[in-house]
Amino acid sequence: MAKNEEDPAIFFVEGKSPILYNYAALYWTVVETDNQIRPEDFTVVYGSKIAEKDWDESITTSGTVHPLSETRNGGFLAPFHAILDGKPRDTFAISISGPEGVILRSVTLILAHHFGEIKTQAAKNESTHLLTDSVGVNTVGISALSARPAIISRASWWGSLPSGELNSPRWPPSYKNITHALIHHTGSAPHNDQPTPAVAADWVRSIWRWHATSTSGGHNWGDIGYNFIVDRFGNIYHGRHNPQLDASPPQDVIGAHAGVFNAGTMGVSFLGLFDAGLPSSAALSSAEQLLAWRFRLRGLDPLGQAIINNRLLFRIAGHRDTGAATVCPGDHITRYLPTMRNNVALRMR
Numbered sequence: 001m002a003k004n005e006e007d008p009a010i011f012f013v014e015g016k017s018p019i020l021y022n023y024a025a026l027y028w029t030v031v032e033t034d035n036q037i038r039p040e041d042f043t044v045v046y047g048s049k050i051a052e053k054d055w056d057e058s059i060t061t062s063g064t065v066h067p068l069s070e071t072r073n074g075g076f077l078a079p080f081h082a083i084l085d086g087k088p089r090d091t092f093a094i095s096i097s098g099p100e101g102v103i104l105r106s107v108t109l110i111l112a113h114h115f116g117e118i119k120t121q122a123a124k125n126e127s128t129h130l131l132t133d134s135v136g137v138n139t140v141g142i143s144a145l146s147a148r149p150a151i152i153s154r155a156s157w158w159g160s161l162p163s164g165e166l167n168s169p170r171w172p173p174s175y176k177n178i179t180h181a182l183i184h185h186t187g188s189a190p191h192n193d194q195p196t197p198a199v200a201a202d203w204v205r206s207i208w209r210w211h212a213t214s215t216s217g218g219h220n221w222g223d224i225g226y227n228f229i230v231d232r233f234g235n236i237y238h239g240r241h242n243p244q245l246d247a248s249p250p251q252d253v254i255g256a257h258a259g260v261f262n263a264g265t266m267g268v269s270f271l272g273l274f275d276a277g278l279p280s281s282a283a284l285s286s287a288e289q290l291l292a293w294r295f296r297l298r299g300l301d302p303l304g305q306a307i308i309n310n311r312l313l314f315r316i317a318g319h320r321d322t323g324a325a326t327v328c329p330g331d332h333i334t335r336y337l338p339t340m341r342n343n344v345a346l347r348m349r
């Protein structure tokens, strides 16, 4: 397989490390196919920073690397980060691009804090040496990435909406455990029109008004219909009122996002109109962590399919897959769904 500059991202992860690190590497294995897959078929794009800093500040480092030319134990190893300025980082964003059709079996992110001298030559063998012989090596398994993500509570995004409606008195919650997730986009304006998280929160409140009230021809359901909304910055908003979201055991509230498919499905909506491209990496990563967390709670296979309402649907499906007369969530997100399922599965391992 030849390296193609337009190879799609087949894995993306962004997060905060439990340790300060000054060395990082990514190791992955793939499901075997008839085609020989070579290290140079993959590209790793990475970013690394201190949590409190913005991505564009000078302390950030980023770059593009290919895996080492020899595969390791049948997998691929890409040492992408050995910080040479003496300032450890704690936050990472990494994507792997590769040939179409490649399915990742496992991904391990290795983060290490070397207390000794860091060799400045990034020769291939030297990188491996650093990995195996250094002191203070910590590893972070990808499974940690299915933890409950931060979710902006309704009280936090409510703003000046009517305070008496916060707990949805006109539409009391009813519950059904999810078997599927349905992916939406909210439509309206392109997501790039969200210059700041404050503007994104404004959009969420507008959707609440449209769903909950009759203003300007709204649905007057008494609450917002989506269970969760994800903005361009990766912020996750708690949508439809669910006082049992984190109860023990937790319950899934029935929303209003897909007609007869509302019961038993988790409606996750990307904030924006995606007719011209994918949501941001931050948004996709947050949505995948949200799905991994909830699917783990319910013991659901993110790669699987199951019948709901006499229809066989992927457990992570797009709104249009229900047969509804809609293009939601748009062509770009629809084409991304196999990758999303794969990423959620990787996070749950």
Ligand SMILES: [Zn+2]
Binding pocket: 183, 184, 185, 257, 319, 326, 328, 329
């Ligand atoms: Zn939809």
